[in-house]
Amino acid sequence: MHNNRVFKRTVLALAVSLAFPVSSAIAQEEVAELISPNVAEASVKLQHLNEVNPLYRQYYGLAEEGMHGSADLKVIRRSDEGRWLRIEGRDLGLRTQEFGASVEQQGDWKLGVEYNQIPRYAPFRVITGVTGIGHNTLNLGTAVDDKDLKTERTATSLTATKFISRHLQASVTFKNEDKKGERLFGSNGNVGGFLGQLFTPEPIDSNHKQIEASLDYATEKFYVSGGYYGSFFENKAGKGLFVNYGTTGGTGNPVAVQGTPTQMSPLSLAPDNQAHQFHIAGGYNWSRDTRANLKISKSFATQDDSFLPNSARVPYYAGMKRSDLGGKVDTTNVFGSLTSRVTDKLGLLASWAYEDRDDRTPQVDYLVDVAHGGVLLQNNPESQKTHRGKFEASYRLPQGFNLTAGYDYDFKKYEGMDELFRDEITENTYRVDVRKSLGDTVNGSLMFAHSERDGSSWGTTPNLVNDGAHAVGLHWTAPTQFSDRERDKLKLMVDWMPVDPLSVQFAYEYALDDYKTRIFDIGLNEGRSELFSLDASYRFSDRWKANLWYSHSTNDIEQKSLNSTFNSQCNGSSIANTCVPWGADLKLSSNAFGAGFDGQISSKVSVGGQYLYSRDVNKYDITYADAGTLSSIRQGAGMLPDTEYTLNTLRLFAKYALTKATSVRLDYVWDRREMDDYTWSSWSYSDGTRVFVEPDQITRVIGVTLSHAF
Amino acid sequence: MKKMRRLLAVLACLGSFCAGAAYAADEPKEAPKDIVLTGDAKCTSCHDEADAPGVLHIGKTKHGTRADGRTPTCTDCHGDSEKHVSHKGSDKPPKPDRTFDKQSATPVAERNAACLSCHQTDPKRHLWAGSTHERRDVACSSCHDTHAADDKVRDKRTQAEVCFACHKEQRAQVNRPSHHPIPEGKMSCSDCHNPHGTTGPKLLVKDSTNATCYTCHAEKRGPFVHNHAPVTEDCGNCHNPHGTVADAMLKTRPPFLCQQCHDPANHLGTIPGVAANTDLSRTVNGRATGSPAVQNNGLNSVGVTQGRGCLNCHTEIHGSNSPANASKALRFWR
Incomplete structure (x- = not known):
């Protein structure tokens, strides 16, 4: 702040008011305008989109080229009695439109309503002969056509809060959200032993209602609160997706035929489900420097949506008499924390979070696993208990430095999960950080953390040798979240303000995960990431400022596996029984750069701009052992092209004040997205559907906005 | 600037002269009037919108709503700052008791205490003490502009910029092709995180990662x-x-x-x-396979x-x- 200024506008206003009574009224009006929140503005926007591009439209929702009209609205009124009225609308007329209105007596009560639309277009084009998309029955037609896969969320929220007394507050929020459209899904095409994949988009037509109510009593000394959260999901799209085509036979690429449903039909769709949660919480300040918190919540989730009826397409196991899952999951959460500033310099924190997810779904026999020995299998309710503990001590050192040492404890206990996993996992983290955050030109922090994770013994014994019944390689992998792991993390951040208008920030982050897998290094071995970032901002004057930033990051993953064929014995007796160890080194390299400026050319003209560049390059380095003439590896396997994604976006605007109340704004967007990705390249579904990603997409948007303040 | 000062001086003299016509010379000098907040004249007699940052537009905010008896005045946050107020001379006065700028010499805990003296009773801030941001000395003013009607961090279209000031990795990630609609302004960080403290991991709004995701993706529950x-x-x-x-x-x-x-x-x-x-149809060794896949x-x-x-x-x-x-x-x- 420029605290030494002597002559100020308010001083000027006072002087003027004394000298010239008429000017006094004008000056007071100016001051009143400066301190009044009242606004009534409306804007009309016309924007021209030169071309529809799948990546750009993903969430902007502009799916047609040409002119798009929309309106914005903003009304804020505050009365002298402290009553607020807010009405705000954005993008009205577009798929992204949203609207909000609220009335509030500040410090007493508030009522609000919000409406929000979020579109999501799949970032590709589909050409398909599949019909019935968006519904629960799909057929394969003879004509092919372009099809956009999209979903749209429309959410309406109602909020009410009331201070029943100075300390007692009640609040209720209700949200109703509909989601409609279709999204990528898939199915194996198998009808009679032939495979192939089918394009079977999932129909989306769901409703999700959520209600949250709480009562909160809070004073400076303590608080107690209680509340309820309810979530009700309803899937109106049906219980199953019926696919009336499949691959019946043929050589080469299997071709799907209409009228021969794949054995996978119907594909199950998400069932209706509900959850209720009740919580009580409290906190107490033992002293100015010591505070304790406790929160206990209990959730009851159920899923008892009726099954698709027993039929030739959905054959029930003879002993299975249920008509729904009867899913029931009770979850208990407890959180407690204690913070204390023991001395002026020493602060302590201890916290503990506990979760008991108790899956009480009844277990019954559902199927006979013919492909794996004819075992009778039940549903698999999964329960787990989690403990997260934290202890931390901070000590204030001279010259604004602060030293913190911490210990984190993470424990998980699993019940009812597949027997091949571990029952218990424990992770201990030790960390230390030093930081400086007090008035100087250089501030910053340095943090280092080391974690060690291990667990109880593994379940089912890995299949190491040819037993004549099972494939070698069975149960070799340790699922990542169960694996022993050592993790190191380093974070450095420096803020430098060499002179008042210039601010520079430097950040460096490094993380290394070293996994010890179950056997022969199969699975995820190592993960390594590094980030370097530099930011700078400069204020040229009160009217002009600019900023720029650059970040570079890398992410490396090393993993190993074993190439084999179905039921391979890995004894090298034939191609089918020859297994080949292989490894992949997956590298992601990212560079991002941003720059922006805004300023005022005159009291009537303001301008601004932003430029964003982002480039991600994935490399897939695959190596495998030489298995000689009995190698089962197909020629060319392991040769994966790099995938690259580049984003260039330039946004410019200029705003001109025609009058004090009316302004016109010009916007220009130039957006280029380049995608080089093998995902859909030379790929076609067995039903003939092709998916296209445009490799180079340039979108230009020119917008004109006329705004008027009433 | 000199011209402006001269003009101000002339106007002030004119004002004094005219005032002299109305008031007796020995009548006590009228105390400066409050402009926005009760008792703010102590500050606004010198500071106003010409400062950087301007102070008067706090009147546009909830902090500037006088009808709400709970709203503070300047000194409630900045301290009585007597040395600053009573400074005479043309040199730079000492800073107020509590300042909130980036180079502030006021310890972060003390800065935050000024906010928490009222906001600790807000339900969403009950768990601030012990939260990651509190423990890492993040000041409320690092994210919030309490003087501005349009607080950047409270607008979902601009909130992420504030968070990215520290969370650089996430800034790069949201620009990748598969992302939540954060760059498009349809979602904000606070849809999933409560930066003021929660019972969940990573400051997630619910007790667990999954419970947070289910608020939008309930079909996965x-x-x-x-x-x-x-x-x-x-x-x-x-x-x-x-x-x-x-x-x-x-x-x-x-x-x-x-x-x-x-x-x-x-x-x-x-x-x-x-x-x-x-x-x-062939193995890596060029051998034709019996049953070409x-x-x-x-x-x-x-x-x-x-x-x-x-x-x-x-x-x-x-x-x-x-x-x-x-x-x-x-x-x-x-």
Whole structure:
């Protein structure tokens, strides 16, 4: 702040008011305008989109080229009695439109309503002969056509809060959200032993209602609160997706035929489900420097949506008499924390979070696993208990430095999960950080953390040798979240303000995960990431400022596996029984750069701009052992092209004040997205559907906005 | 600037002269009047909108609503600052008792105490003490502009910029092709995180990662006839919600992601390959195979790599609710 200024506008206003009574009224009006929140503005926007591009439209929702009209609205009124009225609308007329209105007596009560639309277009084009998309029955037609896969969320929220007394507050929020459209899904095409994949988009037509109510009593000394959260999901799209085509036979690429449903039909769709949660919480300040918190919540989730009826397409196991899952999951959460500033310099924190997810779904026999020995299998309710503990001590050192040492404890206990996993996992983290955050030109922090994770013994014994019944390689992998792991993390951040208008920030982050897998290094071995970032901002004057930033990051993953064929014995007796160890080194390299400026050319003209560049390059380095003439590896396997994604976006605007109340704004967007990705390249579904990603997409948007303040 | 000062001086003299006509010379001088907040004249007699940052527009905010008896005045936050107020002379006066700028010499805890003296009773801030941001000396003013009507961090279109001032990795991630609509302004960080402290990990708004995700993706909650363990445990096992290069915000694209957990028996350890490079009728040694695999057969290199990878067949990866007596349901095929 420029605290030494002597002559100020308010001083000027006072002087003027004394000298010239008429000017006094004008000056007071100016001051009143400066301190009044009242606004009534409306804007009309016309924007021209030169071309529809799948990546750009993903969430902007502009799916047609040409002119798009929309309106914005903003009304804020505050009365002298402290009553607020807010009405705000954005993008009205577009798929992204949203609207909000609220009335509030500040410090007493508030009522609000919000409406929000979020579109999501799949970032590709589909050409398909599949019909019935968006519904629960799909057929394969003879004509092919372009099809956009999209979903749209429309959410309406109602909020009410009331201070029943100075300390007692009640609040209720209700949200109703509909989601409609279709999204990528898939199915194996198998009808009679032939495979192939089918394009079977999932129909989306769901409703999700959520209600949250709480009562909160809070004073400076303590608080107690209680509340309820309810979530009700309803899937109106049906219980199953019926696919009336499949691959019946043929050589080469299997071709799907209409009228021969794949054995996978119907594909199950998400069932209706509900959850209720009740919580009580409290906190107490033992002293100015010591505070304790406790929160206990209990959730009851159920899923008892009726099954698709027993039929030739959905054959029930003879002993299975249920008509729904009867899913029931009770979850208990407890959180407690204690913070204390023991001395002026020493602060302590201890916290503990506990979760008991108790899956009480009844277990019954559902199927006979013919492909794996004819075992009778039940549903698999999964329960787990989690403990997260934290202890931390901070000590204030001279010259604004602060030293913190911490210990984190993470424990998980699993019940009812597949027997091949571990029952218990424990992770201990030790960390230390030093930081400086007090008035100087250089501030910053340095943090280092080391974690060690291990667990109880593994379940089912890995299949190491040819037993004549099972494939070698069975149960070799340790699922990542169960694996022993050592993790190191380093974070450095420096803020430098060499002179008042210039601010520079430097950040460096490094993380290394070293996994010890179950056997022969199969699975995820190592993960390594590094980030370097530099930011700078400069204020040229009160009217002009600019900023720029650059970040570079890398992410490396090393993993190993074993190439084999179905039921391979890995004894090298034939191609089918020859297994080949292989490894992949997956590298992601990212560079991002941003720059922006805004300023005022005159009291009537303001301008601004932003430029964003982002480039991600994935490399897939695959190596495998030489298995000689009995190698089962197909020629060319392991040769994966790099995938690259580049984003260039330039946004410019200029705003001109025609009058004090009316302004016109010009916007220009130039957006280029380049995608080089093998995902859909030379790929076609067995039903003939092709998916296209445009490799180079340039979108230009020119917008004109006329705004008027009433 | 000199001209302005001269003008002000002349106006002030004129004002004094005119005032002299109205008031007796020995009448006590009128005290400065409050402009926005009760008692703010102590500050606004010198400071106003010409300061950087301007102070008067606090009147546009809830802090500037006089009708609400709880609203503070300048000194409630900045302290009485007597040395600053009573400073005489042309040199720079000492700073107020509490300042909130980036180079402030006021300890962060003391700065935050000024805010918490009122806001600690807000339900969403009950857990501020002990939260990661509190423990890392993040000041309220690092994110909030209490003087501004349009606080950047409270607008979902601009909030992320504020968070990215520290969270650089996430800034890069949201610009990747698969992301939540944060750059498009349709979602904000606070939809999932409460930066003021929560009971959940990573300051998530609910008690767990999954409970947070279910607020928008309730169809994944289940439980299902056939549950998938990592899904039930933590959505973050497979997804990075800040953005990825792989579709569906998957941390790594299939089949690599799946092969990190699944044993290599049968077709699960298949070496990935793409149609453009792979000859499925021959082995790596150029030997013709007896039963040439079809190009988009689910059990070969191409079938597990392209399209949706493993999910081409295992489409019900979040859990299958099919009651059918079919092993393919167990393996999330139907």
